[in-house]
Amino acid sequence: MVDHERPYRTLSSRMLWQSKWYSLRQDELADRSGERLTYTVVEKPDAVWIIPVTADGHIVLIDQYRYAIDEWCLEIPAGNIEPGVDPQAMAARELREEIGGAAERLVPVTEYFTMNGIGNERAHVYLALGVTLDEPERETTEHITLRVLPADEALRLTHEGAIKDGPSALALLLAEPAIRAYLAERDA
Numbered sequence: 001m002v003d004h005e006r007p008y009r010t011l012s013s014r015m016l017w018q019s020k021w022y023s024l025r026q027d028e029l030a031d032r033s034g035e036r037l038t039y040t041v042v043e044k045p046d047a048v049w050i051i052p053v054t055a056d057g058h059i060v061l062i063d064q065y066r067y068a069i070d071e072w073c074l075e076i077p078a079g080n081i082e083p084g085v086d087p088q089a090m091a092a093r094e095l096r097e098e099i100g101g102a103a104e105r106l107v108p109v110t111e112y113f114t115m116n117g118i119g120n121e122r123a124h125v126y127l128a129l130g131v132t133l134d135e136p137e138r139e140t141t142e143h144i145t146l147r148v149l150p151a152d153e154a155l156r157l158t159h160e161g162a163i164k165d166g167p168s169a170l171a172l173l174l175a176e177p178a179i180r181a182y183l184a185e186r187d188a
Contacts, residue, residue, distance in 0.1 A: 007031060008039075016040070021080065022119075042119030048091040049078040049123055049171045051109070052101050052131040057183050059154035059172075060099050060131060061163075065143040074147065074157065075168040077101075087124040095128055097137045099146055104130030109175045114167050125171040127178055151179055 008029040016024040022044040029037050052060040063072050079094040081087055088106055095101040109125040138144060149157070157163060158172040 011036070040118075042115065042121075044115075044119055044121040045080045045082070046087065046122040046124060047078055047080045047114075048087055048094055049076055049125045049167055050091045050095050050106075050128050051076050051126070051171060051175050051179065052095060052099060052103070052128045053151065053179060053182060054132070054148070055104075055130045055186070057151050057186065058148045059151050059179070060101065060133070061147040061149060061154055061157075062098060063145040063147055071164075073165045074163045075165040076171060078167065081124070088126065091124070091126040091128070095131070097139070098142065098144060099131075100134040100136040101128065101131045102134070103128035107178065109171065109178060112167075112170065123167050123171070125175065127175050127182070129182055151183055155179070 008031055011028040011030055013025060013027045016026050018024075022042055025041045025043050027039045027041065029039055031037065054060065060077075062075050062077060064075055065071075066073050077094050077098040079090065079098070081090045085093075088108070091106055092103065095103060105128075107127040107129060109127050111125065112123050114121045114123050133146075133148075136144070155172065155176055158169055158176075161169075163169040163172065
């Protein structure tokens with residue numbers, strides 16, 4: 001990585017709006033020449049995305065209704081990390097809450113920013129291996145239907161663009177080598 005000088009200096013910062021899920025912060029900045037500008041930032045807790053792979057080689061996807069776009073989206077389980085909770089522990093909890101899943105192993109895959117042009121949310125991606133399913137413990141605002149698909153089909157859907165949720169699609173693509181290695185090891 002190249003070490004770059006920061007191009008802006010923060011002059012002031014104020015909170016415009018807050019909810020339990022995210023906040024909007026407005027900063028007054030000055031660039032290197034002294035020119036001033038306003039930047040609004042979505043402050044959001046880090047979150048986990050979990051790719052559940054069952055012992056028989058299926059990936060558990062969810063169809064979830066998203067009010068902001070008024071559509072059902074094919075995704076992987078995900079959720080905000082609560083203050084003081086370790087990302088891996090949160091991944092296990094979200095797995096249980098959204099799909100009723102328990103994993104033999106949770107393997108960290110990667111981290112990335114989900115909206116770095118407007119916000120600060122960081123995604124922590126986990127591969128949940130040997131997942132078994134039971135009754136989910138969903139929040140009342142979660143409208144979810146499970147789609148348990150053979151891994152090859154779930155990955156094909158990802159490559160074809162059927163998974164429109166960007167963080168879910170990226171998580172699946174980045175985890176594909178590990179998913180295939182797990183399935184090959186299981187079948188050996």
